[in-house]
Amino acid sequence: MHLLASQIAEATGGTLHGPDVGVDSAGIDSRTIGAGQLFVPIVAARDGHDFIASAVRAGASVYLTDRAPDPAVAATAVQVADTGLALADLGRAARSRVGDRVVGVTGSVGKTSTKDLLAGVLATTYRTAASEKSFNNELGLPLTLLGAPDGTEAVVLEMGARGVGHIELLCDIATPDVGIITRVEAVHLEMFGTLDDVATAKGxxxxxxxxxxxxxxxADHAVVRDMRSRTSARVLTYGTADDADIRATDIVLDDQLRAGFTLHSPWGSTPISLQARGEHQVPNALAAAAAGCGLGVPLDELAGGLRNAALSGLRMEMSTTSAGVVVINDAYNANPTSMSAAFNSLARLDARRRFAVVGTMAELGADGAAAHRDIARQAVEQGITVIAVDELAYGATDVLHVPDVASAVDALGELGDGDAVLVKGSRVAALERVAQALAD
Structure with a gap:
């Protein structure tokens, strides 16, 4: 979104220093900043002001600062009281230049995939922008709005939370017209406290x-379904329940675990085929379909959008090695709900042997140890050999514990045609390294 430095100063209550040049987007990482961008130095564990000069050398034409501009830095500066708050103000300014199709997506699981699927749906009919990767907090959300090209007609924003009040803040910036809530689960309890707190925050x-x-x-998740009492907006429900407004029947998975189903809605019915893998992607597709239908996307276009939508990386990525080993790389994140869904998908795969290399499920709070044991028990009951990397909480029964990625690869032994390996853990575990090692 094109903004002049003077407009940036006006939106943030800042002071302009230098020529009134323009920017087309913004960034907070000097390593990825590009020509014609605004650099926003965030003060956190490291002070972003220390990287202003390098950001300008990389091409930033304007930068924010909460201190006197450095005359040695050859770029326009906008001096503000607080760069983080200024970024939020810029997000609000960018939002005011987008139309009435801003969608917020939140939930304990499935929000990134739902965001990706909905972006594919809306792009069939509108010029659409969406959050990159998981840009879902008070920094990523305004960056997404600022990065929306001029003429954008729809924006899909992922919204994450670390506690009660965070979604409210994001909504204050984004003022969404449509809101999707996927599920409320006992994840991130170390930050939230209780499941009720999670529900309060998501709602x-x-x-x-x-x-x-x-x-x-x-409609299939009672805590979410009951949130209809918390909104004055029109409600559309989705799921497999008979009374859901947007409903799936005849769900099947092909030999690549890609889901297909029949979609029923007040706008008609149509067959749906997804590139996204796993039956757990069906509710995400239904959520995207509900928002798409509500925003006027025709059913035939919607079906094509769902079919062609590309998911963010490290989510049920399936590949086959030269030895014939099927590798499912689902290493982006993990919690009991997503882990169970991944095991169910692996169990449905036609394979001679099934392995799951798993890492920690982080931020589960006081019940974390029990959750790890329960999920390991499910895998074993499904005939899956579990290899746990640097996480003893999965328990000792029928689980092989190893200290690191190299040991996990060694523990898999000689693999061949007919073997399948699932790799999954929270982001901190970085278990995509296992999938990379198997592919080498």
């Missing part, structure tokens, strides 16, 4: 919607 999205907005709620 802030539908509370923020205008009366002429749309709340898209999971």
């Amino acid at each position: 802030e999205l539908v509370e923020s919607l205008p009366a002429d907005g749309i709340a898209v709620l999971n």
Whole structure:
């Protein structure tokens, strides 16, 4: 989104120093900044102001600063009181230049995939922008809005939370017209405290919607379904329940674990085929379909958008090695719900032997140890050999514990045609390294 430095100063209440040049997007990482961008130095564990000069050398034409500009830095500066708050203000300014199709997506699981699927749906009909990767916090969300090209007609924003009040803050910046809530699960409890706190936080999205907005709620998940009482917006429900507004029947998986089903809606019915793998992607596709239908996407276009949508990386990526080993790389993140879904997908794969290389499921709170044991028990009951990397909480029964990635690869032994390996853990475990080693 093109902004002049003077407009940046006006939106942030800042002071302009230098020529009134323009920018087309913004960034907070000097290592990835590009020509014509605004650099926003964030003060956190490291002070972003230390990297202003390198960002300018990389091409930033304007930068924010909460201190006197350095005359040795040859770029326009906008001096503000707080760079983080200024970034939020810029997000609000960018939002004011987008139309009435801003969608917020939140939930304990499935929000990134739902965001990706919905972006594919809306792009069939509107000029669409969406959060990159998991740009879902008070920094990533305004960056997404600022990165939306001029003329954008729809924006899909992933919204994460570390506690009660965070979604409310994001909604204050984004003022969404449509809100999707996927599921509420006992994840990130180290930050939230209780499951009720998670539900309170996620429901802030539908509370923020205008009366002429749309709340898209999971009919198969009672905690989410009951959030209809927390919004004045029109409600569309989705799921497999008979009374869901957008419903799936005849769900099947092909030999590549890609889901297909029949979609039923007030706008008609149509067959759906996904590139996304796993039956757990069906509700995500239904959520995207509900929002798409509510925003006027024709059913035939919607089906094509779902079919062609590309998911963010490290989510059920399937490949086959030269030795014929099927590797499922689902290493982006892990919690009991997503881990169970991944095991179910692996169990349905036609394979001679099935292995799961798993890492920690982080931020589960006091019940974390029990959750690890329960999920390991499920895998074993499904005939899956579990190799746990640097996480003893999975328990000793029928689980092989290894200290690191190299040991996990060694423990898999000689693999060949008919073997399948799932790799999954929380982001901190970085278990995609196992999949990379198997591919080499």
